[in-house]
Amino acid sequence: MADAVGDKILSKVVWRLLPFVMLLGVVHQYDRINISFGALQMNKDLSLSATAYGFGAGLFSLTTFFLEVPSNYFQLRVGTRRWFARIMITWGLAAMAMSLIKGEYSFYLMRFLLGAAEAGFLGGAMFYFRGWLPAGIRGKVLGTFASYSLIAFFTGAPVSTAIMTAFDGAWGLHGWQVMYIIEGAPAVLLAFVVLYYLPDKPAEAKWLTPEEQRWLTDTLEAEHAAQGSRGVDSFWRALVDPRVLLVALLCFFLLVTNFGLSFWLPQIIKSFGKLTNNEVGWLASIPYLLAMPMMFLWGRHSDRSGERRWHLISGYLVSALGFAIAALAPAPTLTFIGVCIGCLGLYSTFGPFWALPSDFLKGGAAAAGLAVANSGGALGGFAGPYLMGFLRDRTHGFTASLLVLAASGLCAALVSACIADARRGAGTATIASPSPASAKQSAASSP
DSSP: OHHHHHHHHHHHHHHHHHHHHHHHHHHHHHHHHHHHHHHHHHHHHHTOOHHHHHHHHHHHHHHHHHHHHHHHHHHHHHOHHHHHHHHHHHHHHHHHHGGGOOSHHHHHHHHHHHHHHHTTHHHHHHHHHHTTOOHHHHHHHHHHHHTHHHHHHHHHHHHHHHHHHHTTTGGGOOHHHHHHHHHHHHHHHHHHHHHHHOOSSGGGOTTSOHHHHHHHHHHHHHHHHHHGGGSBOOHHHHTTOHHHHHHHHHHHHHHHHHHHHHHHHHHHHHTTSSOOHHHHHHHHHHHHHHHHHHHHHHHHHHHHHTOOHHHHHHHHHHHHHHHHHHHHOSSHHHHHHHHHHHHHHHHHTHHHHHHHHHTTBOTHHHHHHHHHHHHHHHHHHHHHHHHHHHHHHHHSSSHHHHHHHHHHHHHHHHHHHTSOOTTSSTTTSOOOOOOHHHHHHHHHHOO
């Protein structure tokens, strides 16, 4: 009976928080990756080389590298609700300001400012969920949350190209300028919804009864205590913990592949032949649509089995195989199939990956550890797009660039093999959680 009641409480939490934070993630991802579709017009209008575009596309990630840890530190101090509202207002304004780009250096400046504005959102969201979800459902929920990126790619591809086509020349602006303005505005508007809708912790959730608040708080505290000496609970110690550094290295290769693909996929498809921008947008959405169910299913399987490492290794190996096929394929159709396989493997790992650091980090250390992981990813998010652009200029094709994505997948698999699985071992498989009734008695007996 207690388990059924607990499941009901967790279901209420997930349905209340997950869809809204995923919506924020979709808007966030739109403003991150709409440059890949804008480049179909913008690069020609501004005479940007492939190297310049790749450098600018990844530059916002380099900014994030320096600001990710400070951002999560301030989130820990002022609360997620207020900090997310600040992030969204500044990133929305920076995203709209992308319409002011006039050339190569203003392009770099705007991408730098966008990265500074949005630093901390992804790591902050992962840390936020950790304060609400036990480890037993964390991989599934985080995998579902991470699918916001796939939803953004799937919907953003046709939407962005449609805006560019329909509004090209409107108000004396290029289509890509109008796209940046339209897609940047929702972040500013949603910031005010965040202040009203998003509670910082279970004790502030008015849609939970006092007994439900107590049960959830006690459950999470019992789980953190069960981690014992295996866990890290200091913000500053987490910054140098070897396991955190390995996760950061893994995140580097993950983002080399992820952003290398996302910022260049429209141009890879455009190179297949005479395709309109709208056709490119629809084709670019297909790999992400196929990967979406796998992301959810693989995260759920990782939770049920209590295993993270082999879920990561197998996903990255499939990713490497797919991009190798795409690079060496003799025909565009086979290249596209290889890209789809690569996407399937890559995104299947998102749930197990983001659940991994939460399995051994406690309290404020989770904020620091997730920030460090995202900082490693930020370097990969810069290196991937830039390296692909550099190789595109040097080779006048995408074979070498796609081989970089395949090699990055192999490296991610090797790093995953070096990470100990924190959920394996005595005392970690099952954590006893207090029932609502016992929580109520505890509340009554406490001063």
